[in-house]
Each structure stands twice: as structure tokens, then as C-alpha cells.
Amino acid sequence: MKTSLKKNNKFWTVALAVIVSISCILGLWTVVYAQEQKSEAPTKNEAVQTEVEVNVRYIFEDEKVFKEEKIKAEKGQLIDSGDLPMLPDDMKFIDEFLFYEVKGDGKDEIIRNVA
Structure with a gap:
């Protein structure tokens, strides 16, 4: 008793059930597996402070302080002259300043000589 696969409904029902079961x-x-491989980064309850204050002092040649300001910067940031407060038009810098790297240890200070 040969039956054709096209007309055998039991065969197709079982085949569909097997495919659905394997897929599930x-x-x-x-x-x-994806949940087992999930790697969680260790978290700390304390916040890491990356923004610090840098003290900027403009002094005359005779060591008198002309201006003193605090600027905010990120730890490790390079500060150049464009990041510093400006001088009035009748004053100028008499020192060379390229950049300053912020350390973030609480002792960050930039001293510029002005005339």
C-alpha cells in the first residue's frame, strides 16, 4: 500500500511539528547561551570625578598678582592659550606658553607673566 507524499497529511503534520520543535x-x-555569555562591567557606587578646577594666575614681573581665576577642565585635558581668560588690549604676555596637561591632583595651576 503505497501512498503519495502529496496526499499524506499525517506525514506533513508530523514534519511541520518536528521543524517547529527544532526551531523552538x-x-x-x-x-x-547569550545570557550566560553576558559580561557585566563592574560598577562602583562612588562617582569618578574627571572635571577639576585649574587655577590661572596672571602676575607682573614684580610678582604682584594682576588677575586670578579658576577654570574647569577634564582630567588629562591639554589646555592651550585659547582656553585661558583674555587680557585687556593694553596688556601682553611676556612668557612662552604652549600648553598645560591637567593632572587632577588638586594642585593644577597655570602662572602667566604679563606686562
Whole structure:
């Protein structure tokens, strides 16, 4: 008694059930495996401070302080002359200043000589 696969409904029902079952098992296995591989970064309850204050002092040649300001900068940031407060038009810098790297140790200070 030969039956054709086109007319055999039981065969196609079982085949569909097997395919759906395999798909569900593979999907579940993928989700479980992905959860096991999840790596959580260690978290701390304390906030890491990266923004610090840098003291900027403009002094005359005779060591008198002309101007003193605090600017905010990120730890490790390079501060150049464009980041510093400006001088009035009738004053000028008499020192060379390229950049300053912020250390973030609480002792950051930039001293510029003006005339």
C-alpha cells in the first residue's frame, strides 16, 4: 500500500511539528547561551570625578598678582592659550606658553607673566 507524499497529511503534520520543535529548541538555546555569555562591567557606587578646577594666575614681573581665576577642565585635558581668560588690549604676555596637561591632583595651576 503505497501512498503519495502529496496526499499524506499525517506525514506533513508530523514534519511541520518536528521543524517547529527544532526551531523552538534552537531559539531557546540561543537565548540561554547569550545570557550566560553576558559580561557585566563592574560598577562602583562612588562617582569618578574627571572635571577639576585649574587655577590661572596672571602676575607682573614684580610678582604682584594682576588677575586670578579658576577654570574647569577634564582630567588629562591639554589646555592651550585659547582656553585661558583674555587680557585687556593694553596688556601682553611676556612668557612662552604652549600648553598645560591637567593632572587632577588638586594642585593644577597655570602662572602667566604679563606686562
